[in-house]
Structures are given as C-alpha cells and as structure tokens.
Amino acid sequence: MTQSAELSRSDLDTAPDAESPIVMALPKGRILGECVPLFGHMGITLPQDLVDESGRRLRFPTSHPGLDIVRVRSFDVATFVAFGAAEIGICGADVLMEFDYPEIYAPLDLGIGRCRVSVAEPEETAGKDDPSRWSRVRVASKYPNIARKHYAARGIHAEVVHLSGAMELAPKVGLSRLIVDLVQTGSTLKANGLVETEVIASVSSRLIVNRTALKTRPEVIGAWIARFRQAVEQGQI
Structure with a gap:
C-alpha cells in the first residue's frame, strides 16, 4: 500500500470521532450488486438487507463507523447528492447527463454498471x-x-x-x-x-461528490475518493 493510501485510510478511521458519518447514496438494482466487490476491497461489509432489498429500511450503517448508506432510486442518487442529503454517491453517467447538476463533482469512473x-x-x-x-x-x-x-x-x-x-x-x-x-x-x-x-x-457508474461537502470536509471526502480509487485499481488486477 502506498503512503498516500495509508494516509487516506488513517483519515477515514479517525474522522468519525470528530465528525458525523458521511452519508452515501446508492441506487437500487444492478449497480448496487456490482458495488459489493468495491466495498469488499475496502474491507467494508454491507448489511444483507441493503443488498437483497428485502426490507423496508432506507438508511443503513456499514461496518465502517464513518459511513452510512441510503438506498434510493437510480435517478434520485444525483438529486440526493446535489442537494446535500448525501455527501457522496454512486450513479450512472446517464443520470449525470440527464440532470447535469452543477453542485455535483464526479471524480472517478468506477468501471461498473456498463x-x-x-x-x-x-x-x-x-x-x-x-x-x-x-x-x-x-x-x-x-x-x-x-x-x-x-x-x-x-x-x-x-x-x-x-x-x-x-x-x-x-x-x-x-x-x-x-x-x-x-x-x-x-x-x-x-x-x-x-x-x-x-x-x-x-455509460458506466461514477463516484459523485457534493461540491459543498468537498469544500467543508475536504480531508474526509478526499480520503473516501482515494479509498474508492484504490478499490477500483485492486479490482482491475
């Protein structure tokens, strides 16, 4: 693991003590299933009822204390992130093309949901x-x-x-x-x-970020971007 990756992981592990968890919006359906290996590469376990969509719960804790997930319709992921209801999210490039929210920054192509x-x-x-x-x-x-x-x-x-x-x-x-x-x-x-x-x-799925959140919590958001980038690289090996 590189020094930058180690710093990113350290930032993530210590952030929850000082700040509330980051909220991430994930889409229902196929993309959600394809996200599971990415979280696995990061050592994060997702609740079973998030993945199989059998329950009525919409917000889920993860095994990482600094990350909560909300499960929404694919078209709503961009809206949740743009309006600050979630700081980060994963959605298809088609959704970004359709809505073109200026409040959203898409730093990473995850290579899933093609x-x-x-x-x-x-x-x-x-x-x-x-x-x-x-x-x-x-x-x-x-x-x-x-x-x-x-x-x-x-x-x-x-x-x-x-x-x-x-x-x-x-x-x-x-x-x-x-x-x-x-x-x-x-x-x-x-x-x-x-x-x-x-x-x-x-079309493929992108990691998206609320621009205001990136400005107000740059270390934490930046660390999550780095961690997802590393997970994508591990998945390509």
Whole structure:
C-alpha cells in the first residue's frame, strides 16, 4: 500500500470521532450488486438487507463507523447528492447527463454498471428513412433532456413523451416513432421487435461528490475518493 493510501485510510478511521458519518447514496438494482466487490476491497461489509432489498429500511450503517448508506432510486442518487442529503454517491453517467447538476463533482469512473444510452425503433422501419431530412420527431424516453439535446444538435425538434418504463411499447402503439433508452444486452429490444440504430453515449457508474461537502470536509471526502480509487485499481488486477 502506498503512503498516500495509508494516509487516506488513517483519515477515514479517525474522522468519525470528530465528525458525523458521511452519508452515501446508492441506487437500487444492478449497480448496487456490482458495488459489493468495491466495498469488499475496502474491507467494508454491507448489511444483507441493503443488498437483497428485502426490507423496508432506507438508511443503513456499514461496518465502517464513518459511513452510512441510503438506498434510493437510480435517478434520485444525483438529486440526493446535489442537494446535500448525501455527501457522496454512486450513479450512472446517464443520470449525470440527464440532470447535469452543477453542485455535483464526479471524480472517478468506477468501471461498473456498463451499458449505453441508445436510439431504437421498430425493425420494419429501421434504415428506411434518412434522419438528416427530419425537422421533427416524436421520441419516448425517460431521458427527455438527453433526447432533446441529441436531436437539437442535428437541427431536429424532438417532441419527447416522458415515460418511466415500458418504453419498448411506445412505437408499437403509435405513441412515438422511436425511443431513447438505456441498453445493456439488447435482449428486451429484440423481444419487442425493436433494433438499436444509434448509440448516443456509453455509460458506466461514477463516484459523485457534493461540491459543498468537498469544500467543508475536504480531508474526509478526499480520503473516501482515494479509498474508492484504490478499490477500483485492486479490482482491475
């Protein structure tokens, strides 16, 4: 272990005596499961009901006295951190793109939760029209800002139908011409007769930090950033 890593670990172990625990926001679902090895590399044990999501508890202590965790919806992680309800968090780059909170600093790509934000449309219409000739298009998405910005950059007005789920149904029932959604394997698209026609952005999960917390508790927050960076490096070995 390097001297800087040793200093970071020392800061973390002594901080709780003087200050309250850092609150970290984690997302429900797949990313939460992929976070477990990272915490393992740091020697931190997570409560079982945090990981399996079987209970109703929303805030959890960890085996480290300087860290508590709140479990929230993936889109809410950025909001919790931006507004200071949690000092740090883990969320996908898609969430950061959609909300673009200036209060958030994202110092570290954790290399987990890999997927992509893509455009998809029905197999029967894919490739039969030139998008460069469009002046407007109706899109179903849970990412209205990403969708609008993507098409605005091409001079196309995107009318976004904001949906929280079942995106793949939208083109089939005439709700939209295409969808902008998160894609991991593409199996759900295929099962619903859609094809991926364009990748807007590749996505992985990031460690995010509230900028005010970083200014007011720089040693503690900085030590957590260093500790997560070391965990990522250990996971790549």
